[in-house]
Amino acid sequence: QKEVEQNSGPLSVPEGAIASLNCTYSDRGSQSFFWYRQYSGKSPELIMSIYSNGDKEDGRFTAQLNKASQYVSLLIRDSQPSDSATYLCAVNPPAGNMLTFGGGTRLMVKP
Amino acid sequence: EAGVAQSPRYKIIEKRQSVAFWCNPISGHATLYWYQQILGQGPKLLIQFQNNGVVDDSQLPKDRFSAERLKGVDSTLKIQPAKLEDSAVYLCASSFSLGSYNEQFFGPGTRLTVL
Numbered sequence: 001q002k003e004v005e006q007n008s009g010p011l012s013v014p015e016g017a018i019a020s021l022n023c024t025y026s027d028r029g030s031q032s033f034f035w036y037r038q039y040s041g042k043s044p045e046l047i048m049s050i051y052s053n054g055d056k057e058d059g060r061f062t063a064q065l066n067k068a069s070q071y072v073s074l075l076i077r078d079s080q081p082s083d084s085a086t087y088l089c090a091v092n093p094p095a096g097n098m099l100t101f102g103g104g105t106r107l108m109v110k111p
Numbered sequence: 112e113a114g115v116a117q118s119p120r121y122k123i124i125e126k127r128q129s130v131a132f133w134c135n136p137i138s139g140h141a142t143l144y145w146y147q148q149i150l151g152q153g154p155k156l157l158i159q160f161q162n163n164g165v166v167d168d169s170q171l172p173k174d175r176f177s178a179e180r181l182k183g184v185d186s187t188l189k190i191q192p193a194k195l196e197d198s199a200v201y202l203c204a205s206s207f208s209l210g211s212y213n214e215q216f217f218g219p220g221t222r223l224t225v226l
Contacts, residue, residue, distance in 0.1 A: 034215075043200075046216060049212075098167055
Protein backbone atom coordinates (compact mmCIF):
# COMPACT_ATOMS: atom_id res chain seq x y z
CA GLN A 1 0.00 0.00 0.00
CA LYS A 2 1.33 3.40 -1.00
CA GLU A 3 1.92 5.71 1.94
CA VAL A 4 0.76 8.88 0.16
CA GLU A 5 -1.74 8.55 -2.66
CA GLN A 6 -2.84 11.03 -5.28
CA ASN A 7 -4.86 10.68 -8.44
CA SER A 8 -2.35 11.05 -11.27
CA GLY A 9 -4.83 12.93 -13.48
CA PRO A 10 -4.73 14.83 -15.66
CA LEU A 11 -7.29 17.04 -13.98
CA SER A 12 -8.60 19.46 -16.55
CA VAL A 13 -10.42 22.63 -15.49
CA PRO A 14 -11.42 25.74 -17.43
CA GLU A 15 -9.75 29.05 -16.70
CA GLY A 16 -11.40 30.81 -13.76
CA ALA A 17 -12.76 27.61 -12.21
CA ILE A 18 -11.81 26.04 -8.88
CA ALA A 19 -9.34 23.17 -9.10
CA SER A 20 -9.56 20.59 -6.30
CA LEU A 21 -6.59 18.30 -5.69
CA ASN A 22 -6.77 15.47 -3.18
CA CYS A 23 -4.30 13.36 -1.23
CA THR A 24 -4.66 10.54 1.28
CA TYR A 25 -1.99 9.18 3.60
CA SER A 26 -1.61 5.99 5.58
CA ASP A 27 0.34 6.98 8.71
CA ARG A 28 -2.24 8.24 11.21
CA GLY A 29 0.45 9.89 13.33
CA SER A 30 1.69 12.16 10.54
CA GLN A 31 2.25 15.69 11.78
CA SER A 32 2.91 18.02 8.87
CA PHE A 33 1.68 18.24 5.32
CA PHE A 34 2.94 20.13 2.31
CA TRP A 35 1.89 20.92 -1.22
CA TYR A 36 4.53 21.45 -3.88
CA ARG A 37 4.04 22.63 -7.44
CA GLN A 38 6.31 21.21 -10.12
CA TYR A 39 6.40 22.60 -13.63
CA SER A 40 7.62 20.27 -16.36
CA GLY A 41 11.40 20.04 -16.27
CA LYS A 42 11.67 22.05 -13.06
CA SER A 43 12.12 21.18 -9.40
CA PRO A 44 9.33 21.15 -6.77
CA GLU A 45 8.34 24.54 -5.37
CA LEU A 46 6.69 24.76 -1.95
CA ILE A 47 3.32 26.48 -2.11
CA MET A 48 1.50 25.51 1.09
CA SER A 49 2.12 23.85 4.43
CA ILE A 50 -0.55 22.80 6.93
CA TYR A 51 -0.21 21.28 10.37
CA SER A 52 -3.62 21.34 12.07
CA ASN A 53 -7.12 20.31 11.09
CA GLY A 54 -9.12 22.79 9.10
CA ASP A 55 -8.41 25.23 6.32
CA LYS A 56 -5.41 27.42 5.61
CA GLU A 57 -5.68 30.09 2.96
CA ASP A 58 -2.91 31.87 1.05
CA GLY A 59 -4.03 33.99 -1.85
CA ARG A 60 -5.82 31.80 -4.37
CA PHE A 61 -4.71 28.63 -2.58
CA THR A 62 -6.50 26.87 0.28
CA ALA A 63 -5.15 23.77 1.95
CA GLN A 64 -7.55 21.58 3.90
CA LEU A 65 -6.56 18.93 6.42
CA ASN A 66 -8.69 16.24 8.04
CA LYS A 67 -6.50 14.03 10.23
CA ALA A 68 -9.38 11.76 11.23
CA SER A 69 -9.98 10.88 7.60
CA GLN A 70 -6.24 11.05 6.75
CA TYR A 71 -7.00 13.41 3.94
CA VAL A 72 -5.36 16.59 2.63
CA SER A 73 -6.62 18.72 -0.20
CA LEU A 74 -5.57 21.79 -2.13
CA LEU A 75 -8.06 24.16 -3.71
CA ILE A 76 -6.96 26.64 -6.34
CA ARG A 77 -9.50 29.40 -6.95
CA ASP A 78 -9.71 31.36 -10.19
CA SER A 79 -7.42 28.86 -11.91
CA GLN A 80 -5.06 30.31 -14.50
CA PRO A 81 -3.25 28.60 -17.39
CA SER A 82 -0.03 29.34 -15.47
CA ASP A 83 -1.30 27.00 -12.73
CA SER A 84 -0.91 24.08 -15.15
CA ALA A 85 1.66 21.85 -13.45
CA THR A 86 2.01 18.72 -11.38
CA TYR A 87 1.02 19.14 -7.74
CA LEU A 88 2.82 16.96 -5.23
CA CYS A 89 1.47 16.16 -1.79
CA ALA A 90 4.14 15.46 0.84
CA VAL A 91 3.70 14.12 4.36
CA ASN A 92 6.05 13.99 7.33
CA PRO A 93 6.09 11.06 9.75
CA PRO A 94 5.26 11.45 13.46
CA ALA A 95 8.88 12.30 14.22
CA GLY A 96 11.54 13.88 12.09
CA ASN A 97 11.54 15.61 8.74
CA MET A 98 11.63 12.88 6.10
CA LEU A 99 9.00 13.72 3.54
CA THR A 100 7.09 11.00 1.74
CA PHE A 101 5.71 12.25 -1.56
CA GLY A 102 2.70 11.14 -3.50
CA GLY A 103 3.04 10.55 -7.20
CA GLY A 104 1.53 13.93 -8.02
CA THR A 105 -1.57 15.12 -9.83
CA ARG A 106 -1.17 16.79 -13.19
CA LEU A 107 -3.40 19.84 -13.49
CA MET A 108 -4.29 21.38 -16.84
CA VAL A 109 -6.06 24.74 -16.90
CA LYS A 110 -7.56 25.45 -20.30
CA PRO A 111 -8.06 29.04 -21.52
CA GLU B 112 18.42 35.03 -0.02
CA ALA B 113 20.07 32.59 -2.39
CA GLY B 114 18.38 29.25 -2.90
CA VAL B 115 19.78 25.75 -2.98
CA ALA B 116 22.51 25.41 -5.60
CA GLN B 117 23.25 22.22 -7.50
CA SER B 118 25.70 21.23 -10.21
CA PRO B 119 25.92 19.98 -12.82
CA ARG B 120 22.43 20.52 -14.20
CA TYR B 121 22.71 17.69 -16.70
CA LYS B 122 24.93 14.64 -16.97
CA ILE B 123 25.05 11.81 -19.49
CA ILE B 124 27.18 8.76 -18.73
CA GLU B 125 27.44 5.15 -19.78
CA LYS B 126 26.50 2.33 -17.45
CA ARG B 127 29.23 1.25 -15.07
CA GLN B 128 30.76 4.73 -15.08
CA SER B 129 30.83 6.89 -11.98
CA VAL B 130 29.26 10.30 -11.43
CA ALA B 131 29.14 12.90 -8.68
CA PHE B 132 26.66 15.63 -7.89
CA TRP B 133 27.24 18.69 -5.74
CA CYS B 134 24.82 20.66 -3.57
CA ASN B 135 25.09 23.86 -1.55
CA PRO B 136 22.11 24.47 0.75
CA ILE B 137 20.43 27.71 1.72
CA SER B 138 22.71 29.64 4.08
CA GLY B 139 22.02 28.71 7.69
CA HIS B 140 20.13 25.52 6.90
CA ALA B 141 21.45 22.69 9.02
CA THR B 142 19.54 19.88 7.40
CA LEU B 143 20.25 18.68 3.87
CA TYR B 144 18.44 16.03 1.84
CA TRP B 145 19.10 14.14 -1.37
CA TYR B 146 16.09 12.86 -3.30
CA GLN B 147 15.79 10.78 -6.45
CA GLN B 148 12.90 11.55 -8.79
CA ILE B 149 12.19 9.09 -11.56
CA LEU B 150 10.09 10.42 -14.44
CA GLY B 151 6.39 10.36 -13.58
CA GLN B 152 6.94 9.72 -9.87
CA GLY B 153 7.26 11.82 -6.74
CA PRO B 154 10.68 12.42 -5.20
CA LYS B 155 12.06 9.63 -3.03
CA LEU B 156 14.35 10.46 -0.11
CA LEU B 157 17.80 8.88 -0.37
CA ILE B 158 19.69 10.40 2.56
CA GLN B 159 19.29 13.10 5.18
CA PHE B 160 22.08 15.01 6.93
CA GLN B 161 21.97 17.15 10.04
CA ASN B 162 25.09 19.31 9.94
CA ASN B 163 27.81 16.80 9.00
CA GLY B 164 26.08 13.71 10.41
CA VAL B 165 23.79 11.23 8.66
CA VAL B 166 20.29 11.15 10.15
CA ASP B 167 18.76 8.59 7.80
CA ASP B 168 20.16 6.68 4.83
CA SER B 169 17.82 3.71 4.92
CA GLN B 170 16.77 4.15 1.29
CA LEU B 171 20.24 4.78 -0.11
CA PRO B 172 21.52 1.85 -2.24
CA LYS B 173 24.78 1.68 -0.38
CA ASP B 174 26.40 -0.80 -2.74
CA ARG B 175 26.66 1.93 -5.36
CA PHE B 176 25.58 5.24 -3.83
CA SER B 177 27.52 7.28 -1.32
CA ALA B 178 27.11 10.78 0.07
CA GLU B 179 29.02 13.06 2.35
CA ARG B 180 28.73 16.46 3.98
CA LEU B 181 32.13 16.75 5.54
CA LYS B 182 32.06 20.35 6.77
CA GLY B 183 28.36 20.53 7.44
CA VAL B 184 27.62 22.85 4.54
CA ASP B 185 27.84 21.56 0.96
CA SER B 186 27.36 17.92 0.06
CA THR B 187 28.31 15.45 -2.64
CA LEU B 188 26.33 12.44 -3.84
CA LYS B 189 28.22 9.80 -5.82
CA ILE B 190 27.10 6.83 -7.88
CA GLN B 191 29.65 4.14 -8.70
CA PRO B 192 29.03 2.16 -10.86
CA ALA B 193 25.93 3.59 -12.47
CA LYS B 194 23.11 1.39 -13.77
CA LEU B 195 20.49 2.15 -16.38
CA GLU B 196 17.81 2.40 -13.68
CA ASP B 197 19.71 5.27 -12.04
CA SER B 198 18.49 7.58 -14.80
CA ALA B 199 16.53 10.18 -12.87
CA VAL B 200 16.63 13.72 -11.53
CA TYR B 201 18.65 14.05 -8.34
CA LEU B 202 17.25 16.77 -6.15
CA CYS B 203 18.92 18.40 -3.19
CA ALA B 204 16.80 20.14 -0.56
CA SER B 205 17.51 21.92 2.69
CA SER B 206 15.61 22.99 5.78
CA PHE B 207 16.49 25.12 8.77
CA SER B 208 16.40 22.15 11.11
CA LEU B 209 15.20 18.59 11.65
CA GLY B 210 11.78 19.22 13.13
CA SER B 211 8.80 18.06 11.11
CA TYR B 212 7.45 21.60 10.82
CA ASN B 213 10.55 22.81 9.02
CA GLU B 214 9.82 23.45 5.39
CA GLN B 215 12.09 21.92 2.78
CA PHE B 216 13.27 23.91 -0.24
CA PHE B 217 14.58 22.27 -3.37
CA GLY B 218 17.42 23.09 -5.70
CA PRO B 219 17.08 22.93 -9.49
CA GLY B 220 18.18 19.29 -9.65
CA THR B 221 20.64 17.31 -11.76
CA ARG B 222 19.19 15.29 -14.60
CA LEU B 223 21.18 12.07 -15.01
CA THR B 224 20.93 9.91 -18.11
CA VAL B 225 22.66 6.53 -18.02
CA LEU B 226 23.14 4.94 -21.45
